[in-house]
Amino acid sequence: MVYQKISLQEGLDLQCGERVAPLDIAYQTYGTLSPARDNAILICHALTGDQYVADTHPFTGKPGWWARMVGPGLPIDTDRFFVICPNVLGGCMGSTGPLSHKPDSDELWGRDFPIITMHDIVAAQVKLMDHLGIGRLFSVIGASMGGMQVLTWASDYPDRVFAAIPIATSAFQSAQNIAFNEVSRQAIFADPDWHDGNYRQFDTIPARGLGVARMMAHITYLSEEALTRKFGRRVRNASQPSAIGNMPSVFFGDMFEVESYLRHQGSTFVKRFDANAYLSITRAMDYFDLAAEYDGDLTIPFKGSPTRFCVISFSSDWLFPTSQSRHLVRALNRSGVNVSFVEIESDRGHDAFLLEEPDFDRTMRGFLNGAAEHAGLTQGGIAHAR
Amino acid sequence: MVYQKISLQEGLDLQCGERVAPLDIAYQTYGTLSPARDNAILICHALTGDQYVADTHPFTGKPGWWARMVGPGLPIDTDRFFVICPNVLGGCMGSTGPLSHKPDSDELWGRDFPIITMHDIVAAQVKLMDHLGIGRLFSVIGASMGGMQVLTWASDYPDRVFAAIPIATSAFQSAQNIAFNEVSRQAIFADPDWHDGNYRQFDTIPARGLGVARMMAHITYLSEEALTRKFGRRVRNASQPSAIGNMPSVFFGDMFEVESYLRHQGSTFVKRFDANAYLSITRAMDYFDLAAEYDGDLTIPFKGSPTRFCVISFSSDWLFPTSQSRHLVRALNRSGVNVSFVEIESDRGHDAFLLEEPDFDRTMRGFLNGAAEHAGLTQGGIAHAR
Known part of the structure; x- marks a missing residue:
């Protein structure tokens, strides 16, 4: 079996009014869900990423794209956390997308695949969480387009996200992008x-x-x-x-x-x-503009949110520059939510989130440990924290 | 007649060892050459520019690409200076290039057009200057790839360039470019x-x-x-x-x-x-790396040069960022030549050199007037300077 996946016959109603059915979601998991089901971390992948975060890619034979971040003893510690990474809706690694069949048809969607948005991508992930019996995620983490999903989770389902880590991302897709x-x-x-x-x-x-x-x-x-x-x-x-x-x-x-x-x-x-x-x-990314859905006021979607945020940017990232993270952080501050912001000094551009950056690792580990303490997580034991 | 041009039967021997013949150079001129032939300014165009600096383009019907900079009373004042702008060798607006015929053949060069370098482009311009009877140019001015030509003129023919203005350019093509x-x-x-x-x-x-x-x-x-x-x-x-x-x-x-x-x-x-x-x-641009031709020492090509330089960059230019102009200026300073450097504050990126930027105009006008005084130019009268 190449893909671990669920297939939901009820499908998904998309924001554009169309419907995909069944809804397939391919995903990988790492670590063990605690009996209290309170140690789950959702990782949202970027544009060309996939669910193979920490194990060998079945097609390329290469290590997972975040194998240096996710694993036993690593900053996203699978000795402690249960990590889930689904392939996005619209993707091509097993989740419903242009390579899937049209409902009740032998025909592939191809270019007729309906318009999807970040909300649709997240709504599909919510169905996966429901299926796995996970009500509240301890954390939702993602970089680049993954960060857009993190922000969408936090704005659409604030009670289901204890801690959000949007990395090298923005609350809107810029004109340049x-x-x-x-x-x-x-x-x-x-x-x-x-x-x-x-x-x-x-x-x-x-x-x-x-x-x-x-x-x-x-x-x-x-x-x-x-x-x-x-x-x-x-x-x-x-x-x-x-x-x-x-x-x-x-x-x-x-x-x-x-x-x-x-x-x-x-x-x-x-x-x-x-x-x-x-x-x-790419179209779903281009559509993304959270504030536009709230009359241009980015504080509204986060007002009163119980989620704590850690916003991370990289100094030499010119695709999602620090200025866009600051813009987000200002809105979160004005919303009165709990937010930390770290700009990691790096000269490796947007890709820095995938690379060995000790300050980045320290930030991730520190924030997750602190949030785990606040959440009262014990499974795996805070005492074990490295 | 669409193109004003010369056709030199002797052709041009290229750096790669091949030869183009005849050598056609299409060009436009503005203003009047002084009896002393000392008021000539050569403008070198950028990658997709052409010789139509200040008059209507014959194909697009649009105003010249630098019509706001070159003309009577403008910073490059055609009441005072004789301005020449040739289409580059390798171009497609009348100068010898892939659209020209192979020597003694009905066949077009097309993709067989020989490899050319910035040195070849400038060598063709030198032939045009010889043909026009212009020994020393009062100034050579160019932005972007035009600036690469300016630097090549100054290093290959220092005695023929009184004042050089390389704008939004670099002494080498960067990996990103x-x-x-x-x-x-x-x-x-x-x-x-x-x-x-x-x-x-x-x-x-x-x-x-x-x-x-x-x-x-x-x-x-x-x-x-x-x-x-x-x-x-x-x-x-x-x-x-x-x-x-x-x-x-x-x-x-x-x-x-x-x-x-x-x-x-x-x-x-x-x-x-x-x-x-x-x-x-684009290949000629990619090859460009002046220092590499002097064992990596950018001071050598300019040592003892009589040319005075005005290096100009734009703060938001990320194609040819200010850091690359500074790199050039440091080398010029170490060479002991006369150099001024101005970074124009602008948020319009590389294209700023084509746009209304009052500080840029002032810099151009000021440097040219100062240089004209040093050169002892009288034709058109410094008294007329606006």
């Missing part, structure tokens, strides 16, 4: 193998367009410093004879190391990700 | 109308790929602030009925204004720019 997503989409549409979204019928995928989209997005995940340190202007196969001094004779080959790296990113991505899912999820 | 250019190229290659570069033979152009490339590049020309102020999250046709609150029912249409704007940028660009020229020129 919409712009980058739109270029991604146009790159996919430009691919002749796109076939107006019906590529599966032609037994192909728009690999070139999706690859270009991924390459561009990947630049936005890194800082200029990170790219410079990682690759600089280093040239591949620089030992080969060159026409002009240190300039290789290859014109359109992957001359610079950074080019080769990006092409590799593009070509491996298309093997594991569906183009229609990419379109569906 | 190489990365963005590479995504542009991959977008073009992904287009089925690319035909491995031989699209003209198929009577088509890779309009979708080139459009995607332009859309992405355009994001890098603007700051996040500029995008937010210009478009924010505003939605097109917001008055139309919508399925979800303020969410329009169109899924893949140009829902947000910023999307519509980018698509427009992409679609108009492909009408005026050749894909092979885009590839050729």
